[in-house]
Amino acid sequence: MDLSWMAWTWQTAVFFASIALLLVAMTIWEVLSPGGGPRRGVLGLETTRGDRLFISLLGSAFINLAWLGLVGPSLWWALGLSLLYAIAVFRWV
């Protein structure tokens, strides 16, 4: 199958592979402990761990965009910030 029209780069491949791995990990977590661990966090709404992953990823996208727009092109700090944000989301949301 010729995928050259999709214009793959190894960087975007790594990005999508990480997302895929996250989804696989979430599936394994769900198999090990079904139900999604619903709870009511600081936002006052019931979230499962799938919701928390979504909030983490969407928030990380905006953290990275804000970094690009306001600070500069090196995104390693933004990535670190996103990880902290994701940990906070999984802990408290």
Added chain:
Amino acid sequence: MDKTWNNKAWFLVVPVIVLVAFNAIIPLMTVVNYSVQESFGGGVFFFEGTKWFQQILTSERFHAALLRQFAFTGTILLIEIPLGVAIALAMPRRGPWVSVCLVLMALPLLVPWHVVGAIWNIFALPEIGLLGRALNGLGFDYNFTRQVGSAWFTLILMDVWHWTSLVVLLAYAGLMAIPEPYYQAARIDGASQWAVFRHIQLPKMNRVLTIAVLLRFMDSFIIYTEPFVLTGGGPGNATTLLSIDLVKMALGQFDVGPAAAMSIIYFLIVLAISWVFYTLMMRNEDRW
């Protein structure tokens, strides 16, 4: 956990997943790939990293289009939601006029989008259009092809004409779902019409109104056809909303890299705001 879990039903979802992968996920992945590269066509790409994202995020052209987009969406929401609720409240609840009103309300929704644009373009032309000639005859200096204010006025009027009906129909459905005893109780208490609206009708319409706001937000935020046919984004760039700007960049200038980066930023904004609305909706659902 005593419940028997059987997840085999998930296999029934496979066709949908394949379809969504084909028409959404794979194209979206391609857009992400484009967004980090430069291309001059012919399938040749050069890696550029996050350059396009930075360029878009700091470009005044994007800021202006985004601002126009929020101004447009905010204005039409502020007009269409209260107007829709007011019309729904004024509509008869029973009798032969119900069907007449519903059909009249549904009519604008049945007109194809580009036809709406064409109708309003001709209707508003200052020389030959009914609206344009009437406004100029009344002494207003109105020419939507040349004046920014007139172009915005026509654009917003067109959207209100086209989409208020949707809010009316949703609000009307919400009103019809309120059981009669609520009104009887309000009458016994001697509640004023405003009190009935404020404490019975509005809370009961809360859910349909959230859906109405969500639908109108998403549709107006990604609107393309109607303003494109009406003004083409002009005069100048005055009505160039995000989608029009995006198409200009992607197809007009063939800047696929920056256009892909802009699509992703655009998509993320729509996704984030829709998520907020959805969450608010779910919270309200929890409360009842």
